[in-house]
Every structure is written in structure tokens, then in C-alpha cells.
Amino acid sequence: MKYARTRGNPGTEPSGGASRGDASGRGGRRARGRAVAVSSALVTFLLVLPGAVPNTPGHVGSLLETFLPWLGLAVPVLLVPALLGRSRTALVSLLMPAVAWLILFAVPLFPGSTPEGGLTVVQHNVSDVNPDPAATAGALARTGADLIALEELTAPALPAYERVLASRYPHRATSGTVGLWSKHPLKEIRPVDIRPEGVGAGWNRGLRATARTPHGEVAVYVAHLPSVRIGPSAGFSSGRRDESAALLGSALAAEALDRVILLGDLNSTVDDRGLDPVTSLMEPPGRGFAFSWPASLPVARIDQVLTRSAEVTHVRSLPATGSDHLPIAARVVL
Structure with missing residues (x-):
């Protein structure tokens, strides 16, 4: 083969x-x-x-x-x-x-040099459905802060905050759903109208007071800007928030005192261009992420401490309370 x-x-x-x-x-x-x-x-x-x-x-x-x-x-x-x-x-x-x-x-x-002196401030949206306002007030009082700013205060919950904070913070100012508690005397207290167009007169989310601190007088603003919405049709809807930010910016621009502290739930981070009317007039916040929302899994700092002619240092988030926001504490060097 x-x-x-x-x-x-x-x-x-x-x-x-x-x-x-x-x-x-x-x-x-x-x-x-x-x-x-x-x-x-x-x-x-x-x-x-x-x-x-x-x-x-x-x-x-x-x-x-x-x-x-x-x-x-x-x-x-x-x-x-x-x-x-x-x-x-x-x-x-x-x-x-x-x-x-x-x-x-x-x-x-990275840590840097911090000037001596200044104030400790706390900013907190306490939530209008907070199940235990007294416990929240107690936690905030134990921080020993000089100033405590609160948002989403409701009429039923307000007496609890007043009762718990009164002994350490004898000076307070409220307007609508925002409030300021202080260790130092407050004067020239007035509401700040930041209502977007079409919102009723009962919507009060801004106030201004002069705090007489050991370091001199400082104008303190407390503000709660409207919420934003994220949806498939409108995308990132922030029109009312942006309008309210413009009104707040106008109030800050007209402030006569050189030194200003703004405490509030601004419903966004300071990088958001929608807050430019406010952030363009104020100093940037200090070191730290200090995410404040949502409390269960914080992904952004929408609760802010901003200043003019002062420096914000050592920003940090505090332990959770009964709110869907975490409290924010910061040192303000005047």
C-alpha cells in the first residue's frame, strides 16, 4: 500500500x-x-x-x-x-x-496651622419629623458650641429645643422654621426673605442677628434653601433653590458688618454653580469632607458654614440624631 x-x-x-x-x-x-x-x-x-x-x-x-x-x-x-x-x-x-x-x-x-481663638459653631437640619427633639437638642448642647443654627423647626417641637438649650444658650432668635441659639448676646434680629416667586408669606426660612462675641460683633445668618429634585423628566431640578440663593446673596451683599457667618442647609455643595450668588461673597469652607446627607449613608455636604472676613477651620460631621441630616461643626476664626 x-x-x-x-x-x-x-x-x-x-x-x-x-x-x-x-x-x-x-x-x-x-x-x-x-x-x-x-x-x-x-x-x-x-x-x-x-x-x-x-x-x-x-x-x-x-x-x-x-x-x-x-x-x-x-x-x-x-x-x-x-x-x-x-x-x-x-x-x-x-x-x-x-x-x-x-x-x-x-x-x-492635611493638617495646617490654625490661628488661636474664634468660635465653635454647629449647623443642623433637625428634620420636621424628628421623633425625639429633646434628645437631638441635648446632643447639640453637649458640643459646647458658641452658636447653634437649626432648620426645620416645627411649632410642636420648638418648646423641646427651647427647654433643653435654655440653660447653656440663654440667647435665641427664631423666624419661621429656622432658629439660632447663642452663648453670646444677640441683637438686631430680623427675618430674611428668601422666598422664591409664588411661595406664600408663611414660608419663612431665613433670619439675621448680630452676635456680640468676645472677639467683637459678627452678623450671623441662618438659612434653609428649597430642596432640589432629581427625576427622569426634569433632571436635576433646582430652579427654586437657585432663586432663593440669589435672594440670600442680595441680603449678604447688603450686610453692613464686615464679619459674617452663614449657617444653613443650602441643599447643595459649595461647588454647585447654583449657589454662586452666595458662595461668591463668602470664604470657602475649611478642611474636611464632613458629608451631612443623608444621615444613613452621607454622600454630600449640603449643610454649610460659610464666612466673610473670617476663616472656617476643622469642619466635621457629628454623630447622627433623629434627623435625616448629620450635624456639622466647625471652628470659625474671626
């Missing part, structure tokens, strides 16, 4: 197939590397220049600015395909958003 010989080089076909496979694999890794690099550049751009994102439709820019620190999570997410693809380009590109995030959010956390 004769055997037929196979023509051609037996190794040619397998060898050629392997080469095409290697080339395809390298091409796939290069494509993934380029995708990670482009994504890294985009994340860096958004971190550094969030204001470049338009606010229409749906106030997308404001939504991004509200949760800007969480954009850093893109770095570990992008790290996975970079490692799997063994792409040096991708890995190096991830340094851009990582460094940008560290400069913006981590470096300010």
Missing part, C-alpha cells in the same frame, strides 16, 4: 493562524488602552473644569458639581481594564485623574 504525501509545508497553516491571533490580541489591548486613556483624560477634565459642562438640559452641570468628589471612583474602575489589558499607556494615563483628585480633595485634608 502506498501513502499519499501531503503537499506544502505542514507547519504553515498553524503558524499563520497563531500570528494572526497574536496580532489580534495586541490590537485589542491597544484599543482598550486607548479607551482607558481617553476616559482618564475626560475624568481629569471634569474634575478640573466642571464648570465647562453646560447646565442644560436638566442642570447636568450642577448635578456633577454636587457629587464631584465621587468622580474619583472612576480611577479604580478604569484601573481594572488597564491591568487586564496590560497597557502601559492606560496605566500612565490614570495618573492624571488620580493626581487631580488628590490635589482637589486630599491635600486640603
